[in-house]
Amino acid sequence: MNDENMTNNTVISAKNLSLTFQTNDGPVHALKDINLEIxxxxxxxxxxxxxxxxxxxxxxxxxxxxxxxxxxxVNGVSAREARxxxxxxxxxxxxxxxxxxxxxxxxxxxxxxxxxxxxxxxAAVKDVLDLVHLExxxxxxxxxxxxxxxxxxxxxxxxxxxxxxxxxxxxxxALDEIVRDHLNEQLLDLWARTNKTIGFVTHSIPEAxxxxxxxxxxSPRPGRxxxxxxxxxxxxxxxxxxxxxxxxxxxxxxRDGLRAGHGxx
Amino acid sequence: xxxxxxxxxxxxxxxxxxxxxxxxxxxxxxxxIVERGGAVVMPEGSVVRRDVNVFKLMLDxxxxxxxxxxxxxxRLPTPKQVGEEFWKxxxxxxxxxxxxxxxxxxxxxxxxxxxxxxxxFLGTTVGIVGAVAIVYSRVMDRSVMPWAIISQTVPIVALAxxxxxxxxxxGIEGRGVPKAIISAYLCFFPVLVSMVKGLRSPxxxxxxxxxxxxxxxxQSFLKLRLPASVPYLFTALKIGIAAALVGTIVGELPTGAIxxxxxxxxxxxxxxxxxxxxSALICAAILAGILVTAIDIMQRVTxxxxxxxx
Numbered sequence: 062m063n064d065e066n067m068t069n070n071t072v073i074s075a076k077n078l079s080l081t082f083q084t085n086d087g088p089v090h091a092l093k094d095i096n097l098e099i100x101x102x103x104x105x106x107x108x109x110x111x112x113x114x115x116x117x118x119x120x121x122x123x124x125x126x127x128x129x130x131x132x133x134x135v136n137g138v139s140a141r142e143a144r145x146x147x148x149x150x151x152x153x154x155x156x157x158x159x160x161x162x163x164x165x166x167x168x169x170x171x172x173x174x175x176x177x178x179x180x181x182x183x184a185a186v187k188d189v190l191d192l193v194h195l196e197x198x199x200x201x202x203x204x205x206x207x208x209x210x211x212x213x214x215x216x217x218x219x220x221x222x223x224x225x226x227x228x229x230x231x232x233x234x235a236l237d238e239i240v241r242d243h244l245n246e247q248l249l250d251l252w253a254r255t256n257k258t259i260g261f262v263t264h265s266i267p268e269a270x271x272x273x274x275x276x277x278x279x280s281p282r283p284g285r286x287x288x289x290x291x292x293x294x295x296x297x298x299x300x301x302x303x304x305x306x307x308x309x310x311x312x313x314x315x316r317d318g319l320r321a322g323h324g325x326x
Numbered sequence: 327x328x329x330x331x332x333x334x335x336x337x338x339x340x341x342x343x344x345x346x347x348x349x350x351x352x353x354x355x356x357x358x359i360v361e362r363g364g365a366v367v368m369p370e371g372s373v374v375r376r377d378v379n380v381f382k383l384m385l386d387x388x389x390x391x392x393x394x395x396x397x398x399x400x401r402l403p404t405p406k407q408v409g410e411e412f413w414k415x416x417x418x419x420x421x422x423x424x425x426x427x428x429x430x431x432x433x434x435x436x437x438x439x440x441x442x443x444x445x446x447f448l449g450t451t452v453g454i455v456g457a458v459a460i461v462y463s464r465v466m467d468r469s470v471m472p473w474a475i476i477s478q479t480v481p482i483v484a485l486a487x488x489x490x491x492x493x494x495x496x497g498i499e500g501r502g503v504p505k506a507i508i509s510a511y512l513c514f515f516p517v518l519v520s521m522v523k524g525l526r527s528p529x530x531x532x533x534x535x536x537x538x539x540x541x542x543x544x545q546s547f548l549k550l551r552l553p554a555s556v557p558y559l560f561t562a563l564k565i566g567i568a569a570a571l572v573g574t575i576v577g578e579l580p581t582g583a584i585x586x587x588x589x590x591x592x593x594x595x596x597x598x599x600x601x602x603x604x605s606a607l608i609c610a611a612i613l614a615g616i617l618v619t620a621i622d623i624m625q626r627v628t629x630x631x632x633x634x635x636x
Contacts, residue, residue, distance in 0.1 A: 161553045
């Protein structure tokens with residue numbers, strides 16, 4: 062492989078990426094020599110135990126964290142330039158909706174900051190509310206919605222300005238199993254319709270296998286990639302695909318990867 | 327309205343304790359008066375009684391205790407006496423069309439209210455501007471915050487005359503401005519502390535979110551920090567307005583002011599008319615209640631409009 066071939070289709074590229082935090086107890090190697098290519102339209106999950114650097118890696122892509130060595134490019138430019146060009150939407154673990162803004166007002170927040178005119182804002186809000194199945198909730202305040210609905214609203218907020226990349230940091234981690242299944246299904250549907258490139262941090266094996274085209278298994282101390290699995294599952298995935306032998310086999314491989322990385326404790 | 331019953335219960339308890347306290351507080355002057363009137367008092371002589379416990383005096387002179395409830399210059403006036411005096415200097419004056427006379431508490435309350443509102447306005451402005459500076463500047467955080475705390479340890483009674491002298495020196499006429507400054511001195515602190523807390527209340531995640539939109543500093547102030555601080559601001563305003571009123575009254579006490587509730591308290595003390603002191607105090611309490619309630623209503627309306635659930 063050479064660089065010219067990759068850049069055509071490559072959205073995110075990390076080369077020998079390392080990040081070391083200096084703490085009072087000495088340096089902590091959050092990420093060490095990470096190499097990864099994410100292609101356009103990929104759904105990439107990052108899975109691993111806490112401390113493996115999966116969130117830190119996602120935050121490096123978003124320019125919320127500065128790597129101490131190596132290089133990361135997003136859409137062919139530096140992470141900082143990509144952030145300033147508003148190349149991605151970011152979904153945090155907690156919905157973090159502003160309590161003083163309605164659902165519509167929350168979704169409008171990035172659009173106001175980006176200086177979109179009012180009519181275009183209204184149209185965009187309506188579009189993304191449809192996309193996350195929250196029609197009719199535009200004028201409700203966040204406290205009037207359930208946790209799952211709030212998280213959907215925060216996904217809508219990340220989608221509203223039509224960035225091609227969606228970065229999601231354990232977005233469903235705080236929700237119960239049933240709501241989570243439901244949102245996973247909706248997320249796949251949304252991904253198929255919008256053709257976005259998605260980076261998704263999780264610590265649930267079934268969630269990672271169900272959603273992803275590519276599963277990145279990570280392990281801690283130092284944070285590194287131990288396995289990258291290209292999923293053979295079809296793009297169309299009903300929930301009961303999770304009982305198929307292929308699914309179970311991939312889940313096994315993920316579990317083995319996690320266990321291998323955990324050998325030292 | 328559901329608060330009304332507990333408030334009235336507490337009020338009744340206070341008035342009850344007050345009424346009971348009148349007997350021991352006034353027993354000595356009461357006995358002096360009846361003794362001068364020729365009645366038999368145990369023990370005889372004002373000077374001798376000075377060494378006797380008030381409760382023993384009450385026990386030995388049970389028939390004369392009631393006199394203490396109807397003295398012209400009581401040490402502690404009864405609730406009824408204060409109520410009558412209060413009415414005489416407010417409602418009755420209004421009925422006679424003399425609400426703005428120098429003897430009317432309404433006039434004095436108005437003088438105090440004006441300074442209080444100016445001081446509140448000034449103090450709130452200083453508090454908010456200071457908080458913004460502290461949140462956005464490390465230097466301000468390090469240098470101003472300790473001084474703000476130290477400022478509150480200086481007794482305002484000691485500072486008030488100096489502020490009057492200084493403002494006279496720089497040629498400011500009248501007492502309005504120095505009173506407002508003294509009032510603002512007490513008022514700015516709770517606003518400053520609360521606003522610093524409120525402006526810093528957004529979580530890391532909320533700040534990161536704005537960073538992903540590459541929002542400017544002004545945008546993140548207007549769209550995140552400022553609205554997030556509103557609940558903190560209102561809590562501070564309630565303390566601030568009460569502090570501003572106290573500041574104004576204190577500003578009127580040692581400065582030779584002749585109008586305002588503080589001046590009434592001072593004059594009442596100098597002329598030995600406790601009824602005037604007490605009705606001025608009641609008036610100040612009512613004024614404080616009205617001001618705090620007004621801010622409370624503003625708080626409820628604003629927060630409900632903003633979607634904060636209280």
